[in-house]
Every structure is written in structure tokens, then in C-alpha cells.
């Protein structure tokens with residue numbers, strides 16, 4: 397039994413006996429998980445939006461790579477609704493983009509963004525998230541300003557991973573699912589395009605680029621499936637030279653971002669802890685148990701104690717090289733009972 401979320405975020409108790417890794421969509425071609433949800437790591441979305449607004453008061457484009465079905469674009473616009481800022485999403489998954497372009501999304505109970513459902517009463521919300529109550533209520537209002545409810549329809553059945561969906565429905569009698577469609581007024585500010593982060597340096601700019609996001613996705617590019625290794629004993633993926641790849645990608649980000657613009661990462665373990673490759677210099681190799689992400693009380697972690705990892709992530713090395721970027725925003729990677737502060741917003745300073 398495994399479910400890819402932490403139970404503390406559930407509005408209702410999690411369903412039991414679920415054997416899937418993502419509740420949303422898996423690209424049928426690549427098997428990549430396209431999971432996303434609204435307002436993921438929302439504190440960072442807020443900070444990123446504020447920073448872009450301050451640095452680019454006349455407007456800017458924000459390029460959201462790995463946008464999947466577009467929840468991230470819509471969430472970003474909740475924090476920066478001004479029409480001068482476009483959220484242009486890029487993804488390699490034609491299937492995720494096809495679903496996203498329809499503009500219809502599901503929100504359901506038992507997930508991170510269940511607080512958006514009007515059926516979750518204010519008192520329930522207050523009880524479940526006492527310290528975040530006001531903030532979540534405001535986000536809920538913003539969400540319903542941008543989206544309107546549409547009736548369930550057969551054509552939306554492809555939004556969710558079928559087995560996940562059926563498991564949730566069978567396991568939880570109170571399972572709630574609602575469909576929401578993006579208002580037309582926002583469509584011109586949110587675009588979804590086929591695009592690979594590999595080509596981020598070759599983007600033809602249409603406006604100043606104030607932000608480039610690539611959240612919870614870079615692991616796809618170098619097979620850095622550290623989470624899967626820890627949970628399922630999968631073989632570590634080895635990209636030939638992760639340092640070279642990250643240097644190439646970050647050079648592309650630097651080229652495309654305007655000065656003062658920001659690069660934003662996710663807070664998933666897989667983009668902060670990197671498994672070594674065959675070229676990693678010895679002095680940068682460390683056992684998993686010697687990284688801050690290791691939790692001794694966790695059996696999976698103990699079993700992978702000697703997994704070889706980068707002491708400093710090749711992504712961070714690339715970002716900090718040459719004084720081009722400085723970290724200005726921090727989030728937390730949450731693994732079991734351990735929270736590790738990580739830099740996720742990097743400002744182009746020269």
C-alpha cells in the first residue's frame with residue numbers, strides 16, 4: 397500500500413489500500429507522472445509573484461516549464477492576477493497539454509487542494525488548518541473568481557488516473573469530486589505549449605521574462621528518482637554526467653531570464669538530493685545517511701543508508717557558479733518526520 401501524499405494534508409482521512417503513485421495523470425507515452433495540484437507550495441508562489449511584480453512593474457512573461465495540465469499556471473495567476481503578467485506553460489507531455497487546454501479541472505476530497513471545495517465548511521477548514529485558515533479561505537475565493545463549476549461529464553473522465561480514482565471512490569464513502577472550468581477572461585493570460593526545458597535557452601522572447609519555473613520535474617531529465625529508490629528499491633537512474641546537464645540547463649535559464657528575474661524550483665526531494673553518476677568527483681560523494689534528508693527511524697531510509705548521493709546537488713552547484721544567481725526564497729523538503737530547508741527561488745543578479 398502506498399499513497400504519494402502525507403496524511404496531514406488530507407481534509408478527510410485518506411483512503412486505505414491504495415496502490416498507485418499518483419492520483420492524477422500518467423503520460424501514456426513516457427509513463428512520466430504528470431501530477432500537479434492547485435497552489436502547490438503556495439508560500440513560494442506568493443513570494444515569486446511579489447518579486448516579479450516588484451522587479452517588472454510594467455509586466456512580464458513567466459515561463460512555467462513542466463506545467464503538466466496547467467494547475468501551476470492558474471495558481472500563479474491567483475497570486476498575480478494583473479493582466480500584464482502572462483503565465484506561459486511548457487511541457488513535453490502532449491497528453492497533459494491536451495487535457496490542460498480544455499481548461500477543465502477536478503478538485504476532490506482527500507487531496508492537497510481539497511480546501512478549495514465549497515463543501516468543506518468554514519468550521520471544518522478552521523479545525524483542520526487552524527494556522528492557515530484565513531489564507532486558505534482567501535485562496536478559495538480567488539479560485540472561485542477564476543473558475544466556475546461545470547457538471548460532471550463523460551469527456552472529463554480522462555483527467556484522473558482511473559485506478560486511483562476508483563480506489564478513492566470505493567474506499568471513501570464521502571468522496572467528493574467537482575469539475576471547474578477556467579473563465580474565458582483568463583485564457584489570454586495562460587498559455588500551454590509543447591516545449592522541453594532542454595531548450596529553455598532558445599526561447600524566442602515575446603516580452604521581458606520575469607520568471608522561469610521548473611518545479612518538481614527536473615528529476616525526469618536525469619532519472620533522479622531518489623524517492624522511488626527509497627520506496628520501491630528501484631534501480632537508481634544514472635544520467636551520464638549530471639553536472640554537465642545542470643550547467644547546460646542553468647546556462648539556458650540565465651540566457652532567457654531578464655536581469656532581476658527569478659528561477660523557481662519545487663520542494664520535492666528529487667530535485668534537492670541527487671544520486672551520483674559515474675563521473676561524480678569522489679570529494680562530492682556522500683552516503684545517504686550523511687545527508688540532512690536521512691531519517692534514521694525510517695526503515696526505507698535505513699535500508700538505503702549507503703546509497704551514494706551528491707554532497708552538493710549538481711543543480712545548486714550550477715546555480716551558484718559565477719555569481720549569476722543568488723537564492724532569495726526557501727521552502728522545505730518534507731520526508732517522513734524531517735523537514736529540510738532548501739533554496740527554491742534564485743534571482744538573476746547580473
Ligand SMILES: C[S@@+](CC[C@H](N)C(=O)[O-])C[C@H]1O[C@@H](n2cnc3c(N)ncnc32)[C@H](O)[C@@H]1O
Nearest residue numbers: 430432462464487488489592593611612613616
Ligand atoms: C510531476 S509533474 C510537476 C507539475 C508541476 N510543475 C507541479 O509542480 O505541480 C512533472 C511534469 O514535468 C514534465 N516534464 C518532464 N520533463 C520535462 C522537460 N524536459 N521539459 C518540460 N517538461 C517536462 C512532465 O511531463 C510532467 O508533466
